[in-house]
C-alpha cells in the first residue's frame with residue numbers, strides 16, 4: 001500500500017481520532033510533517049488570532065491598527081491577497097479601494113475658527129464639539145454619534161463610511177468607539193464585538209463550527225477550503241458548506257440529496273405514478289391489472305390513460321365509445337419515466353440508509369467490542385496488544401461513512417440531473433461500471449471486516465484470536481486502499497474530465513477527519529521586521545506526534561481510542577512568558593494596547 | 597427622532613430657489629413634518645417635458661441619518677419607476693444615502709433619473725424591456741402618460757394652489773380644498789374662508 005500513501009495522509013496532530021491506526025504489520029511510516037492545517041479559534045483566542053494578521057499588515061505598511069483592520073476587512077482577512085494587491089497596484093490604490101485615507105491636513109496647523117457650521121444639522125457648533133475625520137470632513141459630534149448609532153444598529157459596524165456624500169473613507173474605529181460610548185456604552189460594546197467577529201464572518205479561511213447548541217468555536221484552515229474538519233467540541237463538518245462531512249459526495253450533490261430526502265416529492269410521485277383519482281368520487285384508485293380500464297370502489301369505470309369516465313365495455317386496446325386522443329403515448333412515457341426515476345432513487349437511498357443506520361450504532365458497537373477486549377486482556381495469555389481491535393473498528397467506521405456517502409454521489413454522478421449533457425450514454429455506462437465495481441468490492445470487504453469484529457473473539461483460543469487479528473489487519477488495509485482508490489477514481493476518472501468544475505471533494509484522509517488543534521499564537525519575541533509571512537506555527541509547543549515519532553506504535557496503550565489530553569497546548573499561555581516591555585499583550589483589548 | 601429643525605431649514609432653503617430649480621417641497625398637512633410632498637418638473641428634451649410630477653415623501657425616524665422614503669404619486673412610465681406603485685429605484689435613496697444629502701438634492705437626483713433612465717437596473721421590468729427593445733413605443737407611451745397624468749389638470753391645480761397660498765392660506769389646505777371641489781378656484785376659496 002506504500003504507493004498511494006502520500007504525505008497528505010499524515011498530519012501531526014496529537015488529537016487524531018484514529019491514533020495508532022497503522023500497526024507494525026503495515027509498517028509505521030512517519031513522514032515529515034507539514035504542520036497542522038486547521039486550528040480551533042475559541043472565544044479566548046479570537047482576539048489573538050485577529051491581532052496576528054493585524055500585526056503583519058501594520059508592520060509591513062507601518063499603519064495604525066484601525067487602518068490595517070479596514071484593509072483586512074476589505075480583503076476578507078486574506079493577508080496574502082492584500083500583499084498581492086499591494087505589489088500589483090501599489091499602496092495608494094490599495095488604500096483608496098478599501099477606504100483608508102492617510103492624508104496630512106495642512107489646515108490642522110492653523111488655529112481653528114471658534115465655530116464651525118455642521119452641514120448635517122445645519123447649525124453653528126463650537127469647534128470643540130466637532131470631529132474631523134481623516135478624510136478631512138468635519139461634522140458636529142452629535143451628528144457623528146447619530147450616524148454611528150444608525151450604522152451599528154444596521155449591522156454595518158465593519159464599514160462605517162464618512163457622512164459626506166460620495167466620500168468612501170471608513171471612519172476611524174476609535175472615534176466611533178469614543179463617541180458612541182458616551183451616550184450608548186452597550187452599543188459601543190456591540191461595535192467592538194462586530195469588529196472582532198468580522199475576523200470569522202468575513203474570512204474565507206475561518207468558519208463558525210456549526211454545532212448546535214453552538215460550542216462558541218470557529219475553525220481556521222491553512223489552504224484547501226475543500227476539506228473536512230473536526231472541532232474540539234467533537235462536531236465534524238465539511239468546511240466548505242458547513243454541513244455534516246459528506247465526502248466523496250460533492251457539496252452540491254449533498255445539498256440536492258438532503259433536499260431530495262427531505263421533500264416527500266418522491267412519495268407524491270409514487271402516488272401520481274400508481275394511482276389516479278376517480279372522475280366521480282375523486283378517491284385515488286390504483287391500477288390493478290394490465291388493461292387501461294380501471295374501476296373505482298364507487299362503481300365508476302374510467303380510462304387509466306386520460307382519467308375520463310367510461311363504460312365498462314372494453315378490449316385490450318380500446319374502451320367502447322371512448323377515445324382519448326393524442327396524448328396517449330406521451331402520458332404513458334411520462335408515467336414510465338417517473339416510475340423509473342422513483343425506483344432509481346429508492347435503490348440508492350436504501351443502500352445509503354443501510355450504511356448510515358449502521359454507523360449510527362457505532363458507539364454501541366464500540367462499547368460491546370471494548371468489553372470483549374477487556375475480557376481478553378484479563379485472560380492470562382501471551383497476547384498483550386489489542387490495538388488491532390480499535391484500529392479495525394476505526395477503519396470500519398471510516399469506510400462505512402465513505403460507502404454511505406458514495407451512494408448519493410453515484411445517484412447524481414450517473415443520473416440525469418447534473419451531468420446529462422456532459423457524457424454520452426456509453427461513457428456514462430463505462431464510468432458507472434468502473435465505479436460500481438469498486439463500490440461493490442469496498443462493500444464486500446467492509447461487511448467482512450464488520451463480521452470479524454462482531455464475532456465473539458473473546459471466547460476464542462489463542463490461535464483463533466491470532467487468526468482474527470490477521471484478518472482484521474488485512475481487511476483494514478484492504479478497505480483503506482479501496483477507499484483511497486474510490487476517491488482517486490472519482491477525482492481522476494469521473495469528475496476530472498467534466499467541464500463543470502464546481503464539484504470539489506474533500507480529499508480522502510486515511511486517518512479520518514482532521515481534528516483542529518488549538519490555535520497557538522506567536523508571542524512578542526522575534527518581531528517580524530522582514531515583512532515576510534510568519535511561519536505557520538512558530539511558538540507552539542512541540543507537536544505531540546513529532547515526539548511520538550521515534551517510538552513504535554505498539555508502545556501506545558491499547559484500547560484508548562484517542563489520546564485527548566496528551567501534549568495538548570494550554571488554553572492560554574501565561575503573560576509572564578513575554579520578555580521585556582512594549583510587547584503586545586494579546587489578552588488585552590485592542591484599544592488598551594494602543595494606549596500603552 | 598427626526599431632526600425637525602433641519603427639515604424646517606431644508607424647506608426654507610428649498611423655497612428660496614423654486615424659481616431656479618422648479619423643485620418644491622411642502623408638508624402634506626400641518627400636523628407633521630414627517631410626511632411631505634415634493635414636486636419636480638419633467639426635464640426638458642425628455643418624454644416627461646411639460647409634466648409636473650408629485651412625489652410622496654415619508655421621513656423615517658432616523659432622518660437625516662436614514663434615507664427619506666420617496667414614491668411617485670403621479671403615474672409615470674419609466675424603467676426605474678414602478679408604473680403600478682410609483683416606487684423609485686435609486687441608489688441614493690438606499691445604500692448610497694448620505695446624511696449630507698437633502699430632500700432637495702434627492703429630488704434633483706430623481707429628476708436626473710427621469711432624463712437618464714438605467715434600464716439595466718430596472719424597477720419595472722415591462723417598461724425596461726420596452727425601453728430596450730421598442731424604444732419608439734417607449735417614448736410615445738411615456739409621453740402619453742405625461743400628457744394624461746402629469747399635465748393640464750394637475751398643472752392647473754398647481755397654479756391655483758399657488759394663488760391661494762399667496763392669498764395667505766397654508767399650501768396643504770389650499771390643495772385639499774381645491775381637490776375636494778374638483779379644482780374650482782372660487783368654490784375652494786369659499787370653502788377656505790368658511791372654515
Ligand SMILES: [Zn+2]
Pocket residue numbers: 118119120121122123139140141142143144
Ligand atoms: Zn451636526
Ligand SMILES: [Zn+2]
Pocket residue numbers: 133135136137162163164167168169
Ligand atoms: Zn469624508
Ligand SMILES: [Zn+2]
Pocket residue numbers: 209210211215216217231232233234235
Ligand atoms: Zn465546535
Ligand SMILES: [Zn+2]
Pocket residue numbers: 238239240241242243246250251254
Ligand atoms: Zn460540503
Ligand SMILES: [Zn+2]
Pocket residue numbers: 278279280281282283296297298299300
Ligand atoms: Zn369513485
Ligand SMILES: [Zn+2]
Pocket residue numbers: 289291292293314315
Ligand atoms: Zn380489462
Ligand SMILES: [Zn+2]
Pocket residue numbers: 303304305306307308322323324
Ligand atoms: Zn382515455
